[in-house]
Amino acid sequence: MNSVSDWGSWITRHRVRVTLFAAGAAVLLVLSLHALPRSDAADRKKQGAGETVAIEAAVVTRANVPINVEGLGTVQAFNTVTVTSRVDGALQKLGFTEGQMVHKGDLLAQIDPRPFQAALELAQAAKAKDEAQLASAKQDLQRYTILAPQNLASQQVLDAQKATVAGLEAQVKGDQASIDNARTQLDYSTIASPIDGRTGIRKVDVGNNVHATDTSGIVVVTQVQPINVIFTLPEEDLPRINAAMSAGELAVGAYARDESTQFDSGTVQLVDNQIDQATGTIRLKAVFPNKSNKLWPGQYVNARVLLRTQQNALTIPDTAVQRGPDGLFAYVIKPDSTVEARPLQVGQESGGVAVVQSGLRAGERVATSNQYRLEPGAHVRILEPASTSTEVAKRGDRS
Numbered sequence: 001m002n003s004v005s006d007w008g009s010w011i012t013r014h015r016v017r018v019t020l021f022a023a024g025a026a027v028l029l030v031l032s033l034h035a036l037p038r039s040d041a042a043d044r045k046k047q048g049a050g051e052t053v054a055i056e057a058a059v060v061t062r063a064n065v066p067i068n069v070e071g072l073g074t075v076q077a078f079n080t081v082t083v084t085s086r087v088d089g090a091l092q093k094l095g096f097t098e099g100q101m102v103h104k105g106d107l108l109a110q111i112d113p114r115p116f117q118a119a120l121e122l123a124q125a126a127k128a129k130d131e132a133q134l135a136s137a138k139q140d141l142q143r144y145t146i147l148a149p150q151n152l153a154s155q156q157v158l159d160a161q162k163a164t165v166a167g168l169e170a171q172v173k174g175d176q177a178s179i180d181n182a183r184t185q186l187d188y189s190t191i192a193s194p195i196d197g198r199t200g201i202r203k204v205d206v207g208n209n210v211h212a213t214d215t216s217g218i219v220v221v222t223q224v225q226p227i228n229v230i231f232t233l234p235e236e237d238l239p240r241i242n243a244a245m246s247a248g249e250l251a252v253g254a255y256a257r258d259e260s261t262q263f264d265s266g267t268v269q270l271v272d273n274q275i276d277q278a279t280g281t282i283r284l285k286a287v288f289p290n291k292s293n294k295l296w297p298g299q300y301v302n303a304r305v306l307l308r309t310q311q312n313a314l315t316i317p318d319t320a321v322q323r324g325p326d327g328l329f330a331y332v333i334k335p336d337s338t339v340e341a342r343p344l345q346v347g348q349e350s351g352g353v354a355v356v357q358s359g360l361r362a363g364e365r366v367a368t369s370n371q372y373r374l375e376p377g378a379h380v381r382i383l384e385p386a387s388t389s390t391e392v393a394k395r396g397d398r399s
Contacts, residue, residue, distance in 0.1 A: 056369040073231025077222035084217040085210040111189040120182035127175030134168035197223040231303035232281040263294040331367040
C-alpha cells in the first residue's frame, strides 16, 4: 500500500466480505430455527402415536350401596360429675385409684367422721332427755285430768300442764330434726360415687382439709359407657335426616379422621331444635355403647349416618370420576384397548363408590388411574386385573 488510494480500496473490499459473511450467517440461522419446531413436533407426534399408557381399571357393576351423610363430631361423656365434699373436715383416705372404673355407691373418699358422730350422739342425748321430761309431763297431765272434775286441781293448772306437754312434744320433734341433720352430716363424711364411670386425676391428697365451699372437688368421674358424640351436618341434610328418623332408629358409625377405622356403632338420639345461622349447620347427638372404650371424651371423630341402602345401583369407584369443563366424565376402555371420554351423571358418592345415574352400562370398564395422561383415542394397558366396584364397596364396609 504505497498510496492513500490503495489503502481505501483495501478497506472497501474488507467491508464487502464482512457484510456478505454476516448476511449468510443470518440466513442459515433463520432456516435452522424454522426447521427445528417442525422436527420436534414431528418427533412428538411420532412418539405419541405409538405410546401406550399403563392404567388401573374397574368394571361397572351393580351393587347395594349405603347412602350416608357425614359430619365432624366431638365425643362427650354421657355424664360428668365433679365429686366434692359437702362437709368440712380432714381427708382420711381415698377409696379409688386414678383412672379406675368405679360403680355407683363405691367409696371414693372418707372425711374424718368423729366430729359428726359426736354431734349425732349429742343430739340423741338431748332427745332422750326431752322424751323423759315429756313422759313425766304426760303423767302429771293425766293426774290433773282426773282431779280437775273433782275440783282437786284447778283449770289453770290443767291448762298449764297441757301447754307443758305440748312444748315438750315440740322439743322432742326438734331433737329428732337435730338427730337427722347430724346423721346426714355424718353420712356426708363418707363420699361415694354417684354414677358408674372412670375416675380422673385426684385433685387433693390424703391429710388435707377439705371444705364444703371448695369448687375444685376431690376427683372428676366421667361415664364413658355409654358415651355421646355431638356432630354437625349441613342444614340441607335436615329433611332427609328427619324422614329417616321418622321411619325408625337411625344408625351412625364413629370413624377415625382417616375415615377407614371404625370405633363403634350407635344410634342418633336427637336433632337439635335450631340451625346455627352462622355456619348453616345442624347439631345432632348420637349414643354409642363404647364397650371397647375406643371413644374418649374430647376426641374428634367422623360421624357417618346411614340414611338408607340403594338396591341394585350401577356403581364405579369414585377414582374413575373425572371433572372436565363440560361436567363429570369417565374414560371408558373400548375393546380395541383405546379410551373414550364418556359424560356421566353421578348421584351419591360414599365409601369410595360413586352411583352412576346415566352414561355407563354394566360390564364396561373404566380407567381408575393415570387419567391425566389420557385423551380420547389413547391406547392403554391395564396393570392389574380389573377390580369391581362391588369389591371396593365391600372394602369400604369393612373399614
